[in-house]
Amino acid sequence: MTPRPPDCVFRTLASLLLALLLVFAAAAAQPPPSAVELREALLLENGRERPVMLPDSWEASAPQRRGTVRYRLLLPDVALRWPPSALFVPRAGNAYGLALNGQTLLSAGDVRRGEGEPSRSPLLLPLPAGALHESGNVLDIELSGEPWREPGLSTVWVGPMDELQPLYARLHDHQVRGAWLVAASATVMGALALLLAWRARRFVYACFGAASLLWAWRMSGMQVDGGPWTPLGTVLLHASYAWFAVLMALYALAAVGRDTPGVRAALSAWAVVALGLAGGMVAFEAPLARTLLLIGTLLVAVWLLAVLLVTAWRQRSSAALLLALATLVSGAVGARDFWVFRVLHAYGALTWSRYTILLLLAVLAWLLVDEFARSSAALLALNRDLLDRVASKEAELQRAFEATRERERAQAVLSERDRILREMHDGLGGRLVAALALTAQVTRQAGVPAVPADAPGGTAAPPLDGAALEEPLRELKMTLDDCLVELRLALDSLETERRPLVEALGELRFRVEPTLRAAGVRLVWQVADAASEAELPASETLHVLRIVREALTNVIKHARASVAWLRLEARADGGLVLAVVDNGLRQRASEEQSPLPLFVPKTVVHGGRGLANMERRARSLGGTLESGPHPEGWAVTLTLPAGAAGLPVLVAPGVRPPPAEPEGVPLAGSPPHARDDRLSPAAERPAEAS
Amino acid sequence: MLKVYLVEDDPLVSKHVRDALEEAPGIRCVGHASRLDQARSELAQCRPDVLLSDLGLPDGDGTELIGELSHAPAIDGVWHPHILVFSVFGDEARVIQAIEAGADGYFLKGCTADELIRAVEQAARGESPISPAIARHLLKRFRDDGYSDSGFREPSFGPDTAPAPLTGPMDLEAPSRSDTEVNAREHAVLRLVAQGYVSEEIAERLLTTPRQVATHVRNVYRKLQLGQRARAAGQANSRPNWA
Numbered sequence: 049m050t051p052r053p054p055d056c057v058f059r060t061l062a063s064l065l066l067a068l069l070l071v072f073a074a075a076a077a078q079p080p081p082s083a084v085e086l087r088e089a090l091l092l093e094n095g096r097e098r099p100v101m102l103p104d105s106w107e108a109s110a111p112q113r114r115g116t117v118r119y120r121l122l123l124p125d126v127a128l129r130w131p132p133s134a135l136f137v138p139r140a141g142n143a144y145g146l147a148l149n150g151q152t153l154l155s156a157g158d159v160r161r162g163e164g165e166p167s168r169s170p171l172l173l174p175l176p177a178g179a180l181h182e183s184g185n186v187l188d189i190e191l192s193g194e195p196w197r198e199p200g201l202s203t204v205w206v207g208p209m210d211e212l213q214p215l216y217a218r219l220h221d222h223q224v225r226g227a228w229l230v231a232a233s234a235t236v237m238g239a240l241a242l243l244l245a246w247r248a249r250r251f252v253y254a255c256f257g258a259a260s261l262l263w264a265w266r267m268s269g270m271q272v273d274g275g276p277w278t279p280l281g282t283v284l285l286h287a288s289y290a291w292f293a294v295l296m297a298l299y300a301l302a303a304v305g306r307d308t309p310g311v312r313a314a315l316s317a318w319a320v321v322a323l324g325l326a327g328g329m330v331a332f333e334a335p336l337a338r339t340l341l342l343i344g345t346l347l348v349a350v351w352l353l354a355v356l357l358v359t360a361w362r363q364r365s366s367a368a369l370l371l372a373l374a375t376l377v378s379g380a381v382g383a384r385d386f387w388v389f390r391v392l393h394a395y396g397a398l399t400w401s402r403y404t405i406l407l408l409l410a411v412l413a414w415l416l417v418d419e420f421a422r423s424s425a426a427l428l429a430l431n432r433d434l435l436d437r438v439a440s441k442e443a444e445l446q447r448a449f450e451a452t453r454e455r456e457r458a459q460a461v462l463s464e465r466d467r468i469l470r471e472m473h474d475g476l477g478g479r480l481v482a483a484l485a486l487t488a489q490v491t492r493q494a495g496v497p498a499v500p501a502d503a504p505g506g507t508a509a510p511p512l513d514g515a516a517l518e519e520p521l522r523e524l525k526m527t528l529d530d531c532l533v534e535l536r537l538a539l540d541s542l543e544t545e546r547r548p549l550v551e552a553l554g555e556l557r558f559r560v561e562p563t564l565r566a567a568g569v570r571l572v573w574q575v576a577d578a579a580s581e582a583e584l585p586a587s588e589t590l591h592v593l594r595i596v597r598e599a600l601t602n603v604i605k606h607a608r609a610s611v612a613w614l615r616l617e618a619r620a621d622g623g624l625v626l627a628v629v630d631n632g633l634r635q636r637a638s639e640e641q642s643p644l645p646l647f648v649p650k651t652v653v654h655g656g657r658g659l660a661n662m663e664r665r666a667r668s669l670g671g672t673l674e675s676g677p678h679p680e681g682w683a684v685t686l687t688l689p690a691g692a693a694g695l696p697v698l699v700a701p702g703v704r705p706p707p708a709e710p711e712g713v714p715l716a717g718s719p720p721h722a723r724d725d726r727l728s729p730a731a732e733r734p735a736e737a738s
Numbered sequence: 739m740l741k742v743y744l745v746e747d748d749p750l751v752s753k754h755v756r757d758a759l760e761e762a763p764g765i766r767c768v769g770h771a772s773r774l775d776q777a778r779s780e781l782a783q784c785r786p787d788v789l790l791s792d793l794g795l796p797d798g799d800g801t802e803l804i805g806e807l808s809h810a811p812a813i814d815g816v817w818h819p820h821i822l823v824f825s826v827f828g829d830e831a832r833v834i835q836a837i838e839a840g841a842d843g844y845f846l847k848g849c850t851a852d853e854l855i856r857a858v859e860q861a862a863r864g865e866s867p868i869s870p871a872i873a874r875h876l877l878k879r880f881r882d883d884g885y886s887d888s889g890f891r892e893p894s895f896g897p898d899t900a901p902a903p904l905t906g907p908m909d910l911e912a913p914s915r916s917d918t919e920v921n922a923r924e925h926a927v928l929r930l931v932a933q934g935y936v937s938e939e940i941a942e943r944l945l946t947t948p949r950q951v952a953t954h955v956r957n958v959y960r961k962l963q964l965g966q967r968a969r970a971a972g973q974a975n976s977r978p979n980w981a
Binding site for chain 2: 547548550551553554555556557558561562566573575580
């Protein structure tokens with residue numbers, strides 16, 4: 049608990065008390081020297097005459113009296129020495145008329161109509177000079193009263209007008225303006241509290257709002273002159289004092305969290321008892337009931353004070369302390385009023401209780417502001433806490449995400465490296481081993497140690513048996529060429545960009561064409577326009593290229609062909625058909641001058657590891673590979689259905705209808721393009737363009 | 739007699755090339771340098787018809803030498819060699835840089851003697867070799883450089899409408915759009931090359947001769963050089979002068 053709240057509480061309370069003291073000090077100002085306060089009167093009642101002391105409260109002197117009596121007052125000469133003289137009646141009720149030396153100054157009806165409830169409004173009346181005698185002036189006050197409406201007559205002032213005017217003004221401020229001020233404040237704050245209770249669903253504010261409105265009603269109800277009071281109104285008016293205390297007690301206890309069900313029940317019971325006491329008072333005209341009601345209310349205040357003090361002590365709660373102090377002040381003021389009105393029966397005295405509501409309103413306002421500030425701070429803290437937690441969660445997520453992505457990246461790099469290593473090992477490695485073997489063979493055949501034949505220096509190596517060396521050297525060159533092609537293919541497969549399969553095939557052709565040409569095989573390129581845009585990912589492209597290369601290598605090694613066709617066609621569903629066809633059989637037949645064999649000799653069937661490799665690659669692409677003889681030679685056909693190897697399933701516009709042959713069957717010998725007819729296997733081999 | 743000058747620092751390759759050239763009838767290797775500065779000092783005297791140059795040399799890049807030769811005024815107004823650069827696989831970007839600098843083509847390191855002789859003879863005739871990879875790079879280059887708004891259409895198979903080969907690098911004063919953009923015909927050639935067709939097949943498909951196809955390729959190279967120079971000039975003037 050910070051030291052600030054108690055400071056504020058004390059400061060607020062001190063200023064409130066100061067304000068109240070100022071009001072009372074003004075009301076209890078010293079009387080002017082020449083004005084006289086009349087404290088004695090003759091009471092004329094039922095034809096009898098007896099002296100009474102003023103103030104005369106009927107509740108004390110004659111509780112059962114109802115109707116009209118007459119007070120006769122002797123005006124001292126000294127008070128009338130400085131005209132204009134005036135008469136000041138602080139309080140008289142419930143209705144009265146005035147007559148000076150038998151001359152009516154004011155009839156009862158005039159008073160009622162003019163100023164509202166007469167017992168709550170002071171009266172200042174100029175005494176007409178014509179009606180005044182030299183001495184022995186007599187003032188008659190005809191007073192009619194109703195029991196339980198506090199009838200009676202206060203002391204009466206007579207003296208110079210200018211001396212009595214300030215007294216009247218002060219009392220009027222207190223009795224009339226003060227009452228309306230209190231009523232208005234209580235109404236506004238009560239309405240606000242009820243709204244707050246409705247919107248915030250808080251019982252505590254409902255209690256305060258109800259109490260506040262009840263007090264406002266009580267103030268205005270006692271202030272307005274509505275004629276004779278109804279019994280019900282009278283009962284409610286008296287009970288409202290106790291109810292106000294009950295509601296305020298509920299509010300205070302709820303505000304500090306002490307409104308247990310038992311406490312609520314007890315207070316409600318007291319409210320009912322208070323209603324009964326008020327009813328009994330009216331029904332049996334028993335002032336004792338009203339005294340009991342007021343004492344009970346005071347006891348409630350004392351008990352509440354005790355509870356609040358204990359709570360303030362135990363919980364170190366500034367709200368409880370503030371409420372306890374407000375209760376203490378209210379209780380003290382109530383006790384003072386009780387003493388003045390119920391014990392001393394000072395009819396003209398001022399009531400202080402009505403102003404306690406201002407103190408309570410101030411406390412409520414303070415508590416509201418305090419609660420608002422606290423909840424705002426709590427909300428801000430909560431918000432900050434939430435933001436911090438969200439931020440930390442976000443950072444955590446971000447870290448997790450980064451870690452995952454890093455892992456994925458590392459995994460991708462690893463698998464890519466694995467793939468490259470495998471490709472290198474399978475492709476390049478194998479070829480280099482073959483090249484080494486060939487070198488060894490050449491060395492053996494040449495019978496010299498392995499020294500580069502054309503070392504720098506320019507002198508040629510000793511002549512060897514060229515014919516014996518020609519074949520292995522040619523093979524060595526082919527193998528090394530293969531190595532370059534392998535390296536190139538592996539490097540190409542690193543490209544992340546998708547590119548048309550046709551272009552990859554074109555580059556492959558560019559690499560292998562010299563080898564083919566050297567082997568006497570002419571490659572005929574037949575790419576259908578519809579297939580020229582088909583794209584594959586780099587690693588899939590590599591598989592296709594390897595298959596084509598293997599097929600072309602087989603053509604060189606085994607087929608003894610003069611022409612090889614590479615055909616790429618698009619299927620209607622978006623798939624691709626790639627075929628490598630040679631004219632080996634026809635070529636062989638024409639060379640050997642023998643008819644085409646009825647069956648394919650075993651020697652022509654190139655299978656083994658090469659074919660198995662091609663099939664494995666085709667499978668991993670999601671396609672099928674067919675390898676077999678056709679009328680002119682050998683055909684290797686790779687069929688990639690749509691969706692395989694990253695091919696789109698979409699049917700591109702302009703795709704040619706599927707070929708008439710069933711899938712998988714090698715393409716017929718004659719090429720599809722008419723202008724390629726002269727390049728068909730049957731045609732003689734055209735001369736190399738140079 | 740065709741005079742050839744060789745710039746190559748690898749003695750093995752150098753020997754292989756010179757041997758191949760000397761054996762060929764009608765071709766003579768008039769000089770050989772293994773460094774750029776040596777080549778610079780000897781070229782003006784030798785005045786070869788064909789210059790064969792490697793790209794990576796001990797004292798610089800062959801592209802520098804090619805750029806100097808192409809930008810310098812032709813000696814005596816007549817001499818300007820046909821330039822071929824050595825290429826190993828996978829260096830298409832460097833080859834295209836060399837072509838932009840003024841090279842007329844390339845040949846593969848490690849090719850057979852026959853192929854080398856053929857490349858030299860073709861270059862001397864004004865034909866330029868091309869590979870699918872280079873064609874692909876060129877297509878991408880012309881597309882990326884914003885040439886596509888007028889030049890790229892499907893090839894038409896009408897009569898050969900290709901413009902005559904440009905006479906040389908001298909008529910550079912005001913490169914027009916058609917001087918720096920490939921036309922439909924040249925685009926068709928590039929596309930077919932990229933798809934794997936060789937020049938004989940392309941000629942057949944486009945109803946023209948292989949030689950004409952090679953000329954198209956050389957024109958494409960020339961346009962690449964002009965575009966490069968115009969771009970450089972445009973950068974210098976802060977505004978392209980054909981825009």
